């Protein structure tokens with residue numbers, strides 16, 4: 040059964056939630072009184088459709104429906120999850136909860152608030168036990184973090200249910216156990232932002248220089264380890280203890296002004312705004328969003344290699360989405376979108392990536408005949424000894440492709456596959472690969488006979504595919 044999420048407020052964050060849920064197969068009902076909301080969400084959905092499928096090396100589920108409702112009541116009625124993403128004003132949020140409660144007494148109400156305490160948010164509700172904070176990060180469709188916070192009246196089971204829901208759409212639910220304004224991430228981000236505003240206010244540095252001071256150094260580290268582990272390493276072999284002994288006292292030196300905030304006068308707001316506009320040069324926010332998304336995809340995909348941080352989350356999501364191989368003839372051994380980091384200076388999928396996708400297809404065949412991760416861990420595997428790839432048509436980032444495979448030989452040590460990569464939209468053949476593999480012992484690094492079960496399954500697949508041609 041398809042799940043339904045109701046989204047109240049379709050701005051930057053509501054649009055991002057709509058994209059994340061819909062692209063993970065949920066039906067979405069949105070209410071936003073802004074007559075421009077549908078157009079704005081359409082633009083976010085377009086960005087997300089391009090970006091999110093590039094994170095995983097498998098096909099995403101079929102997209103859910105996105106319905107724009109005339110009233111809040113129509114959007115909220117009957118939904119198991121109601122995502123609130125209205126402006127950061129307590130009085131607006133209270134009013135919205137009252138409207139939701141008039142038509143829905145069961146669903147989880149998940150506020151996107153960046154820092155208002157859930158105890159405050161639920162204080163006027165009739166059924167406060169179901170209100171939680173689920174604080175996301177922009178762009179919601181790409182960044183996995185969602186901070187979950189319970190209020191004093193929240194039923195503890197809501198957090199457990201929410202963890203399952205958000206993990207199911209590829210997110211990293213971080214339960215903030217102690218309720219505190221600004222939760223964890225925004226307290227950290229805003230400490231830095233306050234300092235940045237002071238530096239700009241006092242003409243110590245421009246917006247561009249302040250961002251360079253992060254993007255070329257600490258920011259790169261923070262994508263994969265937070266402040267604690269980063270400084271643990273900065274202390275050398277003595278770790279964090281050495282770090283605290285040497286640099287701890289500096290925290291009391293006049294390096295920071297962290298507690299007060301520059302007054303947001305019109306002059307100061309214009310000064311910051313003008314510098315940020317100049318920094319963006321001729322790029323408008325929608326252009327910058329695409330650049331940001333491409334960079335995030337590249338970073339998260341590289342973290343996937345080592346199953347680290349956000350990359351481990353994307354890998355876990357991929358495992359949830361990976362279909363069991365179906366013994367069809369030919370077999371669909373890959374179904375995925377071409378990611379941005381697979382393209383080259385010619386603006387199309389680089390030739391090396393054809394090797395990658397056919398290798399991934401061969402791994403699907405290996406798994407289907409029982410030469411899976413456990414088999415490889417037992418010391419037996421297949422090595423490729425020869426491939427012939429024909430590049431027939433170009434393919435580009437964002438295009439959905441499939442690989443269809445037939446096993447053309449499966450006798451004793453030999454396993455030969457003919458793969459054909461096609462464009463999913465029209466079946467056009469983009470490339471073919473004739474791949475010859477030999478069964479090996481990972482101990483001797485020499486060929487050997489496969490185990491009897493694998494041998495039987497390879498022979499059966501070859502028999503089932505006999506006479507087929509691509």
Ligand SMILES: NC(=O)C1=CN([C@@H]2O[C@H](COP(=O)(O)OP(=O)(O)OC[C@H]3O[C@@H](n4cnc5c(N)ncnc54)[C@H](O)[C@@H]3O)[C@@H](O)[C@H]2O)C=CC1
Pocket residue numbers: 047048049050051052053070071072073076111123124125126127128131135151152153154174175176177
């Ligand atoms: N912008 C950001 O980076 C982040 C924002 N948030 C939180 O998400 C929430 C929404 O923020 P944004 O999306 O940035 O704001 P936004 O201003 O982009 O969107 C708010 C939307 O709510 C709509 N709205 C206003 N009153 C409404 C009502 N009564 N019923 C339904 N819709 C209504 C507005 O028309 C607007 O489209 C806030 O609580 C904010 O703190 C959370 C994470 C990041």
Ligand SMILES: C[N+](C)(C)CC(=O)CC(=O)[O-]
Pocket residue numbers: 152153175176177225228
């Ligand atoms: C600026 N902000 C407080 C709205 C930021 C967030 O809440 C999270 C984010 O995306 O950085």
